[in-house]
Amino acid sequence: MLVISEVADELSQMRALLTGALAAAIALVWSLSAAQGFATYSGGELFQRFCASCHGEQGRGDGPVADTLSVLVPNLTQLAQRNDGRFPAARVRDIVDGRSIVIAHGTRYMPVWGYEFWVEEGADAVAEDEARIMIDRLVDYLQSIQRVVDQAAPEP
Ligand code: HEC
Numbered sequence: 198m199l200v201i202s203e204v205a206d207e208l209s210q211m212r213a214l215l216t217g218a219l220a221a222a223i224a225l226v227w228s229l230s231a232a233q234g235f236a237t238y239s240g241g242e243l244f245q246r247f248c249a250s251c252h253g254e255q256g257r258g259d260g261p262v263a264d265t266l267s268v269l270v271p272n273l274t275q276l277a278q279r280n281d282g283r284f285p286a287a288r289v290r291d292i293v294d295g296r297s298i299v300i301a302h303g304t305r306y307m308p309v310w311g312y313e314f315w316v317e318e319g320a321d322a323v324a325e326d327e328a329r330i331m332i333d334r335l336v337d338y339l340q341s342i343q344r345v346v347d348q349a350a351p352e353p
Pocket of ligand 1: 306
């Protein structure tokens with residue numbers, strides 16, 4: 198009986214070890230795949246995943262997190278209208294990437310996406326290309342949601 202219970206003990210210890218190792222391996226694979234999964238997202242999907250919490254599902258600056266910030270979250274559907282009807286793609290790109298922007302006064306509340314995406318995708322040279330592609334897709338998406346609103350009339 199003693200022997201059998203010792204074997205049983207050892208078996209359950211081994212099982213615990215194996216389960217722990219397996220769980221760790223699964224967690225690692227899962228986090229890697231989760232970290233590197235966003236490069237395949239469309240601009241709209243990226244926007245919903247990373248931007249809508251602040252800028253709102255429609256990009257109007259009314260996401261659930263917006264109220265908690267002490268600054269106004271801009272409406273991203275009027276970037277063209279506010280720039281004489283032309284969508285300022287290069288400037289928008291630089292703002293979203295954020296790495297080349299120097300803040301003259303105050304704080305930037307928006308995350309520096311060029312850096313965030315680079316880290317998210319694995320922080321290497323491939324990740325740099327992926328971060329650039331993701332930002333390009335976001336800029337194209339933002340361009341696609343531009344609207345012209347009559348300043349005199351309330352927004353629908
Ligand atoms: C934590 C909230 C938050 C998130 C998330 C966020 N933003 Fe912003 N965004 C802001 C705020 C606040 C500003 C105004 C500038 C500032 O304070 O940093 C801003 C400014 C901008 C601007 C400049 C608008 C203008 O009027 O010049 C663009 C473009 C923009 N965000 C795009 C994005 C995109 C694309 C994403 C997702 C990848 C995103 N934002 C995610 C809060 C956020």
